[in-house]
Structure formats: structure tokens, C-alpha cells
Amino acid sequence: MNIFARFWLEKDDKSYIGVGRAELLTRIAESGSISKAAKQMRMSYKAAWDSVDIMNKLSPSPLVQSNNGGKGGGGTKLTPLGHQALETFNEIERVKNIFFDYLDNAQDFDEILKRLSHLESALEGFKKP
Numbered sequence: 001m002n003i004f005a006r007f008w009l010e011k012d013d014k015s016y017i018g019v020g021r022a023e024l025l026t027r028i029a030e031s032g033s034i035s036k037a038a039k040q041m042r043m044s045y046k047a048a049w050d051s052v053d054i055m056n057k058l059s060p061s062p063l064v065q066s067n068n069g070g071k072g073g074g075g076t077k078l079t080p081l082g083h084q085a086l087e088t089f090n091e092i093e094r095v096k097n098i099f100f101d102y103l104d105n106a107q108d109f110d111e112i113l114k115r116l117s118h119l120e121s122a123l124e125g126f127k128k129p
Helices: 019-031 034-040 045-058 080-103 109-126
Strands: 009-011 014-017 064-067 075-078
Touching (some): 014 019, 019 034, 019 045, 019 075, 075 080, 080 109
16 A cells, blocks of 8 residues: 655645645746746746745745846746745655655555554654644
8 A cells, every 4th residue: 555645835824835836936946937937837827926926925025036127137036035945845745755655565554553653653752842
């Protein structure tokens, strides 16, 4: 048996960052453009812009910053907080995958429960203060 799961971050009871928004942030960072990122993801510019707007409004400061055109042209980039948000999301995703990889290929429910018990014992010292 294998176990699958997705997660997302919420803030103020609103969806903040999930797999799709993390991918959008990654593509914005790589392309320097919300429009290019949206095209790469096969989504509308409006949907991409709305996602960026929601993330920016939920953040203490913007994750994405756009600069209007001019001599050097316009562009969009992640702010330091945007890079930190993306790095944090990706790190949670990495650790989640380690967790579920440990549970994968269990023969039955008893084996899953045994592995979970082992993990719980190993993490006992890490409980929230």
C-alpha cells in the first residue's frame, strides 16, 4: 500500500500557498513575468494575477513585486519574503515526501500502524512548546 497527500498553507482562514501557487511563484522567479508564468502553466493571466494578489494581500509584505515598463522594460520578481515563502513551502514538501516514503510499500494496516508508532516515538522530543 502507498499513501498520498497534498497540503497547503492557510492564513486568516484563506488558502495562501499550495502546490499551484508555489509553482506559479517558481515560474515567476524564473521568467520575470506573471504573463509568461501563466502561459507556461496553461492558465489565464487573470487567474495568475488573482493568485498573486491573494498571496500579496495575505502576506505582511508582498511576495511578488511588479515594475512597470520604462527604459529597461517592466518585469516581475519575487521579493525576499517571496523567496522565503517558496523555500519554506518546498522544504515542507520535501519533508512530507520523506514521511510518506517511509510509510510506502506497507503490506497491511498493521504495518502502517507499526511504522507510525515508530515515527511517533522518534518525534516525542520534538513536541511544540
